[in-house]
Amino acid sequence: MSESIIRYSGRQARAIKTFLGRFLGYGGAQVGLVCLAFFIVVAAVPDILVGPLQTAINATGEFLAPPSSQHVLGTDEVGRDVLNLVVHGARISLTIALLATVISLVVGTTIGMTAGYYGGVVDVWLMRFTDFFFVMPSFVLALVITPVVVEVIGRGQEILGFRPSLFVILVVIGMTSWAFVARIVRSQTLSLKERTFIDRARVVGSSNFSIMVRHILPNLVPQIAANGALVVAGAIFVETSLSFLGLGDPLQPSWGTLLSLAQRAGAASAGAWWYLGAPGACVLTVSLSFVLIGNALDDTFNPRRRVIP
Amino acid sequence: MPDTANILQLESLQVHFPIQGGLFDRVLGRPAGAVRAVDGIDLSVGRGEIVALVGESGSGKTTVGRVITKLAQPTGGKMLFEGRDMTSVQRASALRPYRHRVQMIFQDAYQALNPRHTIFDIVAEPLRSLRLVDNRKQLADRVSEALASAGLNPPGDFFARFPHELSGGQRQRVVIAGALAVKPELIVADEPVSMLDVSIRAQILQVLVDLRHKHNMALLFITHDLPLAWLIADRIAVLYLGKLVEIGSADEITFQPRHPYTVALLNATPQMGGDAGRAEVPALQGEVPSAARVPKGCRFHPRCPLAFDRCRQEEPPPIEVGPKHLAACWLAN
Numbered sequence: 001m002s003e004s005i006i007r008y009s010g011r012q013a014r015a016i017k018t019f020l021g022r023f024l025g026y027g028g029a030q031v032g033l034v035c036l037a038f039f040i041v042v043a044a045v046p047d048i049l050v051g052p053l054q055t056a057i058n059a060t061g062e063f064l065a066p067p068s069s070q071h072v073l074g075t076d077e078v079g080r081d082v083l084n085l086v087v088h089g090a091r092i093s094l095t096i097a098l099l100a101t102v103i104s105l106v107v108g109t110t111i112g113m114t115a116g117y118y119g120g121v122v123d124v125w126l127m128r129f130t131d132f133f134f135v136m137p138s139f140v141l142a143l144v145i146t147p148v149v150v151e152v153i154g155r156g157q158e159i160l161g162f163r164p165s166l167f168v169i170l171v172v173i174g175m176t177s178w179a180f181v182a183r184i185v186r187s188q189t190l191s192l193k194e195r196t197f198i199d200r201a202r203v204v205g206s207s208n209f210s211i212m213v214r215h216i217l218p219n220l221v222p223q224i225a226a227n228g229a230l231v232v233a234g235a236i237f238v239e240t241s242l243s244f245l246g247l248g249d250p251l252q253p254s255w256g257t258l259l260s261l262a263q264r265a266g267a268a269s270a271g272a273w274w275y276l277g278a279p280g281a282c283v284l285t286v287s288l289s290f291v292l293i294g295n296a297l298d299d300t301f302n303p304r305r306r307v308i309p
Numbered sequence: 310m311p312d313t314a315n316i317l318q319l320e321s322l323q324v325h326f327p328i329q330g331g332l333f334d335r336v337l338g339r340p341a342g343a344v345r346a347v348d349g350i351d352l353s354v355g356r357g358e359i360v361a362l363v364g365e366s367g368s369g370k371t372t373v374g375r376v377i378t379k380l381a382q383p384t385g386g387k388m389l390f391e392g393r394d395m396t397s398v399q400r401a402s403a404l405r406p407y408r409h410r411v412q413m414i415f416q417d418a419y420q421a422l423n424p425r426h427t428i429f430d431i432v433a434e435p436l437r438s439l440r441l442v443d444n445r446k447q448l449a450d451r452v453s454e455a456l457a458s459a460g461l462n463p464p465g466d467f468f469a470r471f472p473h474e475l476s477g478g479q480r481q482r483v484v485i486a487g488a489l490a491v492k493p494e495l496i497v498a499d500e501p502v503s504m505l506d507v508s509i510r511a512q513i514l515q516v517l518v519d520l521r522h523k524h525n526m527a528l529l530f531i532t533h534d535l536p537l538a539w540l541i542a543d544r545i546a547v548l549y550l551g552k553l554v555e556i557g558s559a560d561e562i563t564f565q566p567r568h569p570y571t572v573a574l575l576n577a578t579p580q581m582g583g584d585a586g587r588a589e590v591p592a593l594q595g596e597v598p599s600a601a602r603v604p605k606g607c608r609f610h611p612r613c614p615l616a617f618d619r620c621r622q623e624e625p626p627p628i629e630v631g632p633k634h635l636a637a638c639w640l641a642n
């Protein structure tokens with residue numbers, strides 16, 4: 001037995017190697033992964049790179065000073081170092097985007113797979129429910145949820161390390177992006193469940209649950225992975241726009257919050273391009289990396305059939 | 310020796326698939342109609358007996374197999390297993406004992422195997438889901454045993470492989486091993502060799518025939534190939550457009566066919582054609598009509614060279630033309 005188990009893992013390793021070989025063969029994947037690795041390192045150890053987050057109190061620079069040797073990315077309207085803010089913002093932005101994506105993938109996959117597998121009434125109602133969330137504007141949802149969350153947990157408290165407004169953003173992104181995942185997963189499940197191996201699984205006595213978990217889910221992984229990367233890109237954008245609209249938290253500034261602060265400080269009219277440019281460039285780079293990775297995953301899994309929504 | 314007691318009995322089994330009428334039909338209140346895939350079949354399979362179900366494409370063979378394996382729900386009639394009515398049993402837990410005793414072999418083995426599972430997991434799946442083993446050791450033993458009876462030797466070499474790493478014949482053996490693993494009493498084999506090279510067919514058929522001898526397993530063998538049916542089966546049932554037109558012992562159906570359709574099928578196969586003592590019937594003309602528009606009267610009449618007026622009006626009942634030999638034709642007696 002143990003011998004075959006060893007060979008089994010050998011085979012798995014070989015399959016993973018072939019997959020990585022093909023995936024890394026795409027230029028887009030290389031660019032995306034390098035950029036992403038850079039930002040993940042930055043987000044992991046901001047204090048080591050640029051020291052603790054600066055506030056109006058411990059700010060050291062001039063007001064809105066252009067980039068110089070001391071402040072590589074200039075300063076903001078209260079004299080804080082923009083590089084310091086952007087590096088700390090990376091952690092907030094990435095954490096929110098990734099957590100929101102996890103919520104969205106878990107909810108979207110569960111609902112999409114259940115709807116597609118059971119069909120009939122279950123499908124009709126679950127998809128109505130999904131469509132409701134599909135068309136729901138995230139901003140409106142955030143406006144509705146914010147007071148509720150603040151009321152329930154109290155102002156100034158933290159949930160799982162997030163201040164209420166950030167927690168709201170996290171939940172809102174999760175709630176508005178799963179519908180996209182659910183639709184894709186459902187359509188894929190509809191075609192998977194017609195496959196003969198599902199019939200065989202039923203004949204050999206597998207329960208519906210085990211058919212979904214052991215037969216359908218593993219065959220959904222390519223779709224989920226490729227679209228998951230796109231969901232992250234979308235989540236970063238939504239996070240940025242919600243924060244830009246003022247739903248962020250100035251005490252835990254994300255890139256969107258910085259853009260919003262820059263906008264309110266009149267950075268554009270004052271010609272302070274570094275203040276708007278730095279967080280803006282970060283948002284664009286990270287979203288683009290995830291899109292590139294998502295497309296490369298999609299190409300790796302289905303080399304011929306290329307569908308980017 | 311086949312036992313006389315029936316293990317499976319189909320009584321006027323009927324499977325109609327509703328046709329979604331277009332908007333036009335619905336506005337005019339026209340009935341949408343149905344595809345009459347299986348249109349009233351009486352068929353029994355004895356313990357340890359091999360029964361072949363023969364018919365052209367679209368005659369409803371697979372649908373019968375899917376009803377027996379509880380993958381499709383009949384719209385009428387009854388299905389009895391060892392005398393117990395299984396027609397309306399649908400809950401997974403209630404079906405478990407049935408699944409333990411009735412298994413299926415699929416036509417396209419490549420499609421029937423999950424590409425992401427190893428051969429071990431595939432053959433172990435029925436044992437795990439039906440809870441037939443207590444520990445890993447037992448599981449490994451049963452899987453080895455099943456792979457070996459399906460002719461995959463040594464079994465251990467196949468445990469860690471994936472379906473795409475096997476040949477077509479080996480894949481079909483894996484499907485057979487999965488069915489054998491639970492030691493069923495009835496196996497429905499839906500065209501198990503039609504996708505395989507001629508050179509491998511005989512070996513796979515041998516595996517199936519051996520099962521009956523070793524384990525007294527009954528087999529419902531679905532095929533479109535009448536000579537093959539004669540080779541392997543005790544009895545042959547000929548299906549045409551969802552109805553049995555003739556049923557009898559393999560020898561009688563092959564050498565004394567009484568239904569013009571059976572005769573035409575036999576004439577269409579070179580190695581069996583031109584036997585003495587058989588009515589002179591020209592080869593079959595035209596396509597099988599759609600099961601959505603079954604002809605009135607005898608459903609074979611548009612293609613039957615012997616058709617006369619009565620055939621276009623009245624449907625012939627099965628007529629006993631010999632011991633346990635029925636034919637549904639006005640000219641049968």
Ligand SMILES: Nc1ncnc2c1ncn2[C@@H]1O[C@H](COP(=O)(O)OP(=O)(O)OP(=O)(O)O)[C@@H](O)[C@H]1O
Nearest residue numbers: 326344346364365366367368369370371372373600
């Ligand atoms: N799920 C379904 N919905 C509607 N019609 C169906 C369905 N399944 C089968 N049919 C129809 O029922 C008829 C019989 O189909 P079936 O697959 O049982 O034939 P078959 O004898 O197995 O043919 P083949 O030799 O091609 O496999 C066909 O006309 C088919 O189109």
Ligand code: SF4
Nearest residue numbers: 607610613620638639
């Ligand atoms: S009943 Fe008539 S049409 Fe039908 S098979 Fe017999 S002769 Fe042909």
Ligand SMILES: [Mg+2]
Nearest residue numbers: 370371372499
């Ligand atoms: Mg078929």
